[in-house]
Amino acid sequence: MMQRDRWYALLVLTLVYTLNIADRFVISTLIEPIKLEFALSDTQVGLLTGAALALFYVAAGIPLGTLADRVSRKRMIAVSLLAWSALTAASGMTRSFGQLLVARIFVGIGEAGGTPPSVALLSDKFAPRSRGWAMSLYAIGAAAGAALGASLGGWISDAHGWRAVLIVFGALGIPVSLLVALTLREPQRGILDDEPAPPPAGLGDCIAFIRRHGPLMHIIAGATVITFWGWGLVWWTPSFLLRSFGIGLAQSGADLGLMHAIGGTGVTLATAAGMRLTARGPELQARFVAWATFLPAIPSFLAYYTSSPTLSIVALWLFVPMIYLYIGPTLALAQNIVPATMRSQTGAIILFTANVANLALAPLLIGALSDMLAPHLARPADSLRWVLVGVSFTGFWAGWHFLRAAQLLGRAQSEDDEAINPL
Secondary structure, eight states, X not given: OHHHHHHHHHHHHHHHHHHHHHHHHHHHHTHHHHHHHHTXXXXXXHIIIIIHHHHHXXXXXXXXXHHHTTSOHHHHHHHXXXXXXXXXXXXXXXXXXXXXXXXXXXXXXXXXXXXXHHHHHHHTTSOGGGHHHHHHHHTHHHHHHHHIIIIIHHHHHHHHOHHHHHHHHHHHHHHHHHXXXXXOOOOOTTXXXXXXXXXXXXXXXXXXXXXXXXXXXXXXXXXXXXXXXXXXXXXXXXXXXXXXXXXXXXHHHHHHHHIIIIIIHHHHHHHHHHHHHTTTOHHHHHHHHHHHHHTTHHHHHHHHHOSOHHHHHHHHHHHGGGGGTTHHHHHHHHHHHSOGGGHHHHHHHHHHXXXXXXXXXXXXXXXXXXXXXXXXXXXXXXXXXXXXXXHTTHHHHHHHXXXXXXXXXXXXXXXXXXXHOOO
């Protein structure tokens, strides 16, 4: 029964994560029709599609994560899912840029109240040695959600307009929120840990713990830069393909949807297998993520630099699926390092920094730089291409943080081994 219960929880929470990412990612598929209808600049598009969603998360993400370490996590997940789904549907009914901006700001509750308690709840369903591959399987929701946002979003938009997309995607979350509320079981905090759960910890305690733990600091920094690099590039890719190669939203959505669905899922499953093989060594897990970030940084550069649409699509196939690899190992490493009463807060902090980079900085910064560069080019439409080329180099920066985390974890393990067996 317990085995079935934990797999059911993983399945349901992965579905919640899928809808979370789909509602967040679909707006990037709709950039061009929204921009055309409201006559927006790239800077305004960046504010609407990224910074607007991040604003609510910045304000509420960490407080809600702290709350999730004290209240029923399944109830918080159900209420959050219902709220962000309703607001996504409401986004499709707006009639001005200002209305849409406000609606997207409050959709940020999805990240604020959904993922941190989900990750913490799963940590009490799976033992420490199983969390790496469990979290990697959970990360399939990111690939599935992005695929749903790209392919289904592009198809509905071409057939019925961008508003219909948001209404349909919002409606999908309502029955799933009821499923969470009525069927998911809330486990005792820290029930599978080797040591009993300590008393509830405040946000200050959690931040102090993170600051003292060098490897965890690098893991969080690496995850933050990866989201800026990978998801920041992918966020603007439909617009890049349209402006640089004339590839329409339906076609780019179909191509990117397959990259997310097939490539992303394949990479995530491979990561889950890798986490099982490296379950005894967090150093190996961090080093695995480091090299799996260094290598796809090369095709990420090539995808936006080349003037060949065929080569660009091939390079995107080598790059896009790899942006999912870090999710499971990052969550598992963090959840295994911190005490049980800090897990939702730590998850919220990771999502806070990652989403500031991905949703606030990347869309807005890339859009603003594109607007600034356009007047200085013979072909202004190429401004986005050259900004994305520059951003592609941040993949090497992200990989360095995970490599440094691996070195520190290895050093700590060696010191522990010497303390146990000094001879």
